[in-house]
Structure formats: C-alpha cells, structure tokens
Amino acid sequence: MLDVTGMQKIYPGQHGEVEAIRDLTFSLDDGELACLVGPSGCGKTTLLKCIAGLMRPTSGTVELAGNAVTGPPPDMAVVFQEYGRSLFPWLRVRDNVELPLKEKRLAKQRRRELSDEALEAVGLHKFAGAYPWQLSGGMQQRVAIARAIAYEPRVMLMDEPFAAVDAQTRADLEDLIRTLWKRFNMTVLFVTHDIDEAVYLGQRVLVMSSSPTIIQDDVPVDLADERDQISTRGEHRFAELRSRIYAEIRNASQPAAGKTA
Numbered sequence: 001m002l003d004v005t006g007m008q009k010i011y012p013g014q015h016g017e018v019e020a021i022r023d024l025t026f027s028l029d030d031g032e033l034a035c036l037v038g039p040s041g042c043g044k045t046t047l048l049k050c051i052a053g054l055m056r057p058t059s060g061t062v063e064l065a066g067n068a069v070t071g072p073p074p075d076m077a078v079v080f081q082e083y084g085r086s087l088f089p090w091l092r093v094r095d096n097v098e099l100p101l102k103e104k105r106l107a108k109q110r111r112r113e114l115s116d117e118a119l120e121a122v123g124l125h126k127f128a129g130a131y132p133w134q135l136s137g138g139m140q141q142r143v144a145i146a147r148a149i150a151y152e153p154r155v156m157l158m159d160e161p162f163a164a165v166d167a168q169t170r171a172d173l174e175d176l177i178r179t180l181w182k183r184f185n186m187t188v189l190f191v192t193h194d195i196d197e198a199v200y201l202g203q204r205v206l207v208m209s210s211s212p213t214i215i216q217d218d219v220p221v222d223l224a225d226e227r228d229q230i231s232t233r234g235e236h237r238f239a240e241l242r243s244r245i246y247a248e249i250r251n252a253s254q255p256a257a258g259k260t261a
C-alpha cells in the first residue's frame, strides 16, 4: 500500500550538507496502523513530508498503491501537532472541515454529508457553528482530525498530533484514533516521541536510528486488538515491548562513534 524504498534526504546548508535520512526502506499494508518512534532530530518530520509529497527525497522512492508520490496525493491526509496553526480562526468548525473538500470539487450537499459524518465521528457535531478559538486544545485537534477524515483518505499521516494536549485528553484522542482507524479502514502512520503511546496505538512500531537515519527495528505489537488505557498498559507484554523499544532508542541516541550505520 505504502512503500518507502531506499529513501535518502540531504539538506543543503551554508555550513555543509546535513544528511537527515540515510537509507529508509519499509512498507505498510493496506489498513495497517504503524507507529514511528526515534530519537529527537532523527528525521521523523522529514520522512513524513517526503511521504506526503511536500518535499522530494534526495534519492529513493515513495509509492502509494504502486504509484510514485511526486506531489501531495489526493487520497492522503496529514494531521500535524500544531492544531492551532492548522485551523483557520476566522472560519467556523464546519467550514474548516469542508475547506479541503472544495479542492476536491465536491458538490455542496456531499461536502455537508462528509463534514457531518466526520464531526459526529469525533464527537463535535454540536460545535459545527463554533470558531476554533472557542474550543479547547483537545477539541481543536479533534477538528483537525475530522478535517482529515472528511477527506476520505486511504492513508492518514500523523506527526506527533497529541504532543500539546494534557494527559487525559491525550488518552481520549488515542482511543479515538483506534476507533476511527477501524471505522474508516484507513492506513495510518503515526509519529510520536512517546514510546508508551506507540505501543498502545500501533500494530507495529518502527524504530528509527539517530541521524543519519535508518530503520533500526520493526517491532510487531502482539497485544490484543481491543485496547484499554488501564488494563492494556498494565499487561506484562506491554511492559516488555516498551522496554525493548526504550533500549533501542537509548542505544540509538548514543554518540555514533564506533557504530556502523
């Protein structure tokens, strides 16, 4: 479904080039929910921008359902951390959700159906007429998620979407993502700094090395499909997976001297 092959990204710079990503290869199956973790600065955002067609890799390819990604694909949506900056404050919630649908040239009635369904799915149908600044941070992020879902993406990319919300809201949003992922049969690639979040959410956790970056490990999450914030996180297997990934990232964060990439 989503194939990243031999991706390298070098940024030009005044003080020399920065090789942000050295050689990334991985694939996501249709309908898979995978999380991506790695040490700070390892190139997670760079990777997502290349997958979303917002930036070209220096070498390597991204393919979506067999088609090369050379610009933003029509069936992909991205949710960023900074919900405050991604919503237009002068547009009501519904108009924010429907805005990308105008690019798809959908008729007004279809836009309304899709925004109704998406706002209902994130529990904000009563706030369709509100402005984003009248909502809490967690609610604004749900608007951003509703906007992504209304677009009917086959693939949803999420770049640390819950980093700026409080712990309880974050837990609620994590459960919301798993619910929406199942309901809308999307493929989801979820980037996070939070190892517990990656294990709780994912069917798989891809661990990136420090820069210049490769995929250091690909960990299947063999927890039950029905997850619960208290009982799942309390399982022995959850602790084992968390420890394994934590150790990988700690090793990845060590100075690269003596390491072979």
Ligand SMILES: Nc1ncnc2c1ncn2[C@@H]1O[C@H](COP(=O)(O)OP(=O)(O)OP(=O)(O)O)[C@@H](O)[C@H]1O
Pocket: 011, 012, 013, 018, 019, 020, 038, 039, 040, 041, 042, 043, 044, 045, 046, 047, 211
């Ligand atoms: N536009 C740019 N020009 C030059 N170097 C860049 C540019 N953008 C990112 N980099 C460098 O590329 C590397 C990867 O950056 P990126 O933001 O993708 O990492 P990240 O894993 O998302 O970071 P974080 O964990 O802090 O969110 C870093 O060394 C960064 O300094």
